[in-house]
Amino acid sequence: MTTPDPSLSGPLVLGPLVLGIETSCDETAAAVVGRDASGRAQILSNVVLSQIGEHAAFGGVVPEIAARAHAEAIGGIVSAALVEAGVALEAIGAVAATVGPGLVGGLIVGATAAKAIALPLGIPFLGINHLEGHALTPRLTDALAYPYLLLLVSGGHTQILLVEGLGRYERWGTTIDDALGEAFDKTAKLLELPHPGGPSVERMATSGDAARFSLPRPLRGEKRLDFSFSGLKTAVRQAAEAHAPLADGDVADLCAAFQRAASESVADRLALALARFRDRFPDLADPALAVAGGVAANGEIRRALTDLSARTGVRLVSPPHALCTDNAAMIAYVGLERLEAGERDAVTLPVRPRWPLDETAAPLIGFGKRGAKA
Ligand code: KG4
Numbered sequence: 001m002t003t004p005d006p007s008l009s010g011p012l013v014l015g016p017l018v019l020g021i022e023t024s025c026d027e028t029a030a031a032v033v034g035r036d037a038s039g040r041a042q043i044l045s046n047v048v049l050s051q052i053g054e055h056a057a058f059g060g061v062v063p064e065i066a067a068r069a070h071a072e073a074i075g076g077i078v079s080a081a082l083v084e085a086g087v088a089l090e091a092i093g094a095v096a097a098t099v100g101p102g103l104v105g106g107l108i109v110g111a112t113a114a115k116a117i118a119l120p121l122g123i124p125f126l127g128i129n130h131l132e133g134h135a136l137t138p139r140l141t142d143a144l145a146y147p148y149l150l151l152l153v154s155g156g157h158t159q160i161l162l163v164e165g166l167g168r169y170e171r172w173g174t175t176i177d178d179a180l181g182e183a184f185d186k187t188a189k190l191l192e193l194p195h196p197g198g199p200s201v202e203r204m205a206t207s208g209d210a211a212r213f214s215l216p217r218p219l220r221g222e223k224r225l226d227f228s229f230s231g232l233k234t235a236v237r238q239a240a241e242a243h244a245p246l247a248d249g250d251v252a253d254l255c256a257a258f259q260r261a262a263s264e265s266v267a268d269r270l271a272l273a274l275a276r277f278r279d280r281f282p283d284l285a286d287p288a289l290a291v292a293g294g295v296a297a298n299g300e301i302r303r304a305l306t307d308l309s310a311r312t313g314v315r316l317v318s319p320p321h322a323l324c325t326d327n328a329a330m331i332a333y334v335g336l337e338r339l340e341a342g343e344r345d346a347v348t349l350p351v352r353p354r355w356p357l358d359e360t361a362a363p364l365i366g367f368g369k370r371g372a373k374a
């Protein structure tokens with residue numbers, strides 16, 4: 001293992017530096033992560049190139065276009081991450097890349113690049129689960145101790161996960177149909193609001209009356225911890241059709257009603273999950289709920305979670321937005337924890353486009369919806 005040359009590194013780092021690579025969907029990302037002298041994780045660089053413009057005309061991520069764009073960008077993005085970190089390639093102690101779940105072409109590009117860097121340098125290669133990146137982000141940003149509960153709400157996933165330790169995850173709930181971000185995006189599309197839908201719906205909702213339309217609260221009160229959002233989106237469509245043509249005020253009211261129903265749904269499931277978490281770990285000194293995923297940026301959902309946290313005495317840990325959405329710092333960080341645990345992978349490790357974090361949990365929806373975004 002190579003120790004970083006202090007003359008090349010920026011902040012004082014202790015132990016190995018890990019280069020992380022993320023190419024599972026439509027972001028080409030690379031980052032360098034290490035620990036400072038106190039043992040706290042440090043992000044030395046975090047470079048993300050979004051391909052959103054390349055897919056915009058197609059209304060979703062096109063796997064072939066994504067793979068080609070990753071292949072073209074990856075070399076430059078890795079170089080940019082090293083430059084931003086102020087370290088030479090020789091200062092890197094291990095390379096970690098997302099090997100699943102995600103789009104196979106992009107995964108192959110990232111994994112191959114990581115292996116091609118690690119092999120000649122004689123340093124470890126680690127193949128990382130993208131969802132594990134999201135799951136451990138609160139440890140990277142807030143040094144959160146195990147165990148904790150995680151709400152992952154993105155365009156591709158809506159999950160409640162128990163994060164018990166490195167490699168020890170239990171999926172307590174997931175969506176039985178649409179992911180929450182997907183529901184926001186579809187609702188925006190049917191109301192003819194610009195993509196990405198979440199911020200558009202939130203913006204319109206600020207001037208809307210959430211009480212004007214009565215929308216369903218799917219699975220509310222059920223003992224299972226799963227989510228369902230497709231009925232909610234259908235109810236918005238029916239209300240929109242019944243009031244067509246829609247004035248701006250109607251759209252604002254529908255957005256407000258949708259957002260209210262979505263945040264109440266999330267709070268309802270989370271209340272149950274937190275009660276279960278407290279029962280399972282009654283002696284935990286600092287019980288915490290962490291959030292990740294693009295939808296966690298939503299102000300009303302954040303407020304609902306903040307209220308819940310105050311009511312239940314469970315601390316809410318909400319990493320900065322740029323680290324809640326797809327990035328390579330989270331992949332480098334999982335690589336660092338795994339490296340410190342003595343793990344490494346063979347350079348023959350294959351990519352794994354379908355790879356649940358909790359292998360014991362039954363799949364409820366087919367992975368691969370909406371461009372397999374995680
Ligand atoms: O985590 P993310 O950036 O990408 C992945 O899906 O992995 O999440 C993107 C999703 C999109 O569906 C977007 O509409 C949603 O997050 N989103 C929001 C907000 N900002 C982004 N949803 C609700 N309110 C927001 N403010």
Ligand code: ZN
Binds near residue numbers: 374
């Ligand atoms: Zn993701």
